[in-house]
Amino acid sequence: MPMNSLEIFLTILIMAAGTAATRFVSFWLFPAHKKTPNVVIYLGKVLPYSVMGMLIVYCLKDVSILHWSHGLPEFIAIGATAALHLWKKNMMISISAGTILYMILIQFVFN
Amino acid sequence: MDKNAPRRALKAAFPYTLPILTGYMFLGIAYGILMNKKGFGVGWTAISSITIFAGAMQYVSLTLLTAPFNPVYTLVLTLMVNARHVFYGISMLERYKNSGRLKIPTIFFMADEAFSINCSVNPPKGVDGGWFYFWVSLLNYLYWVIYGCIGNLIGNLIPFETKGLDFVLTALFVVIFINQWQEQKKHTAALVGLLCSFLCLVIFKAENFMIPSMLAILTSLLFMRGKIEGEVS
Numbered sequence: 001m002p003m004n005s006l007e008i009f010l011t012i013l014i015m016a017a018g019t020a021a022t023r024f025v026s027f028w029l030f031p032a033h034k035k036t037p038n039v040v041i042y043l044g045k046v047l048p049y050s051v052m053g054m055l056i057v058y059c060l061k062d063v064s065i066l067h068w069s070h071g072l073p074e075f076i077a078i079g080a081t082a083a084l085h086l087w088k089k090n091m092m093i094s095i096s097a098g099t100i101l102y103m104i105l106i107q108f109v110f111n
Numbered sequence: 112m113d114k115n116a117p118r119r120a121l122k123a124a125f126p127y128t129l130p131i132l133t134g135y136m137f138l139g140i141a142y143g144i145l146m147n148k149k150g151f152g153v154g155w156t157a158i159s160s161i162t163i164f165a166g167a168m169q170y171v172s173l174t175l176l177t178a179p180f181n182p183v184y185t186l187v188l189t190l191m192v193n194a195r196h197v198f199y200g201i202s203m204l205e206r207y208k209n210s211g212r213l214k215i216p217t218i219f220f221m222a223d224e225a226f227s228i229n230c231s232v233n234p235p236k237g238v239d240g241g242w243f244y245f246w247v248s249l250l251n252y253l254y255w256v257i258y259g260c261i262g263n264l265i266g267n268l269i270p271f272e273t274k275g276l277d278f279v280l281t282a283l284f285v286v287i288f289i290n291q292w293q294e295q296k297k298h299t300a301a302l303v304g305l306l307c308s309f310l311c312l313v314i315f316k317a318e319n320f321m322i323p324s325m326l327a328i329l330t331s332l333l334f335m336r337g338k339i340e341g342e343v344s
Contacts, residue, residue: 001150007180008155014182015172016162018189019196023221026200032208040201042336043329045343046300047202048230050328051195052288053304055223057324059281061317074281081282085289095130098282103275 069110077102120242123235128250131224134279135254138166140269141277143262145170149177156263160256165222168192169259194322199226206230210241217241220248222255224280231287297342303331 003011030036036044063071081098088094146156163169171192175185199221206229207214225248234243292301307327311320332339 001177002179003176008176009158010182011175011180011185012155012159012162012172014185015159015168015175015189018186019163019165019168019193020219022190022193022196023200023218026197026204027207027214027218030201030204032204036204039333039336040204042340043332044201044204046332046339047198047328049291049295049298049300049343050304050307050332051198051202052227052231052284052291053301053306054195054308054324054328055227055284056281056288057305057308057312058321059284061312061320074278077278078281078285081285082289085286091286092126092129094286095279095282096133098285099133099276099279102278102282103272106275107272 069106073102073105073110077105116239117242117246120234120238121246123238124243124246125250127228127232128247128254130279130283131228131251132254134224134277134283135258137273137276138280139255139258140262140266140273142166142169143259143264144266145173146259147263147266149173151176151263153260153263156259157256160259164220164252164255165193166255191322194325195223196221198325198328199230202226202230206240207244210244213241213245217245217248220252222248222251224283225251227284227287231291295342299335299339299342300332303335303339304328307331 001008030040060071060074063074065071077098080101081094084097085091085094142160143153143156146159159169159172163172168189171188175181175188200218203218203221203226207217210217228247229244234240288301292298295301308320308324311324311327314320315323
């Protein structure tokens with residue numbers, strides 16, 4: 001290994017501090033006892049809606065349309081999850097059925 | 112506050128975390144196995160998960176930990192990979208306002224999954240919000256730490272094929288997206304998120320698209336404030 005134990009430990013600490021900073025920074029900038037600017041309140045209300053779309057794209061970032069399996073297992077499994085959720089409105093059913101379908105698709109159908 | 116509030120909140124919070132409990136099975140165990148393969152035992156795996164606690168970042172750390180010591184690059188990369196937490200923080204300013212002494216741990220445990228639940232679920236009636244958000248976040252944290260250690264110790268012994276299990280988290284985000292969609296009459300903010308991220312993924316590719324996506328989302332939301340502000344209740 002190119003690093004000694006101390007350097008490994010320091011690298012982990014830097015990552016830990018950096019990660020914590022990204023989590024806390026908004027709360028430091030806009031503390032609860034001070035009036036939060038209206039534009040930040042607005043962003044706080046609308047960002048959850050935008051972020052969820054971003055997280056879906058993030059999950060699919062490594063899917064390649066051009067190469068086999070062309071994103072088909074993902075497309076089918078997301079379609080099934082969404083359809084089931086619109087129909088039954090039960091989170092656990094939609095998520096488990098969608099995942100089992102996806103696992104079957106990539107392990108047996110598009111393998 | 113009554114004595115049973117924490118326990119009631121735990122009961123209400125636990126079912127929401129089941130998709131995380133399942134999804135991390137693959138992601139956490141896979142992380143533990145990879146750490147093992149790179150020569151890091153359960154001690155290093157536990158220290159990383161307990162202090163860093165960020166899935167994507169810890170996967171990136173596999174390369175950082177097996178390269179020469181480079182603190183500046185480590186810090187810059189950490190801030191870039193985790194920049195999305197800033198959005199989560201802004202989104203949770205109001206909800207975590209009254210968390211009191213639970214606020215700091217709840218923020219420290221703010222991962223993608225805990226955030227997505229806490230920003231979209233209203234704690235049931237009679238359940239203390241501060242405790243509810245705290246439990247969702249703490250359970251999320253414990254699952255990650257424990258799976259990582261399990262993967263590191265006995266990952267190679269797992270008898271069944273877990274390939275594809277991580278789709279649980281994609282499904283979780285899809286389901287929350289639909290729930291949010293159905294709550295609202297107009298969907299500009301949701302569409303902005305999808306479109307900006309998708310376009311940036313096409314333009315900047317998987318490695319580099321998150322920061323441009325966030326800037327594009329921020330710009331679009333600010334630019335269309337007049338239109339969107341009335342849409343969200």
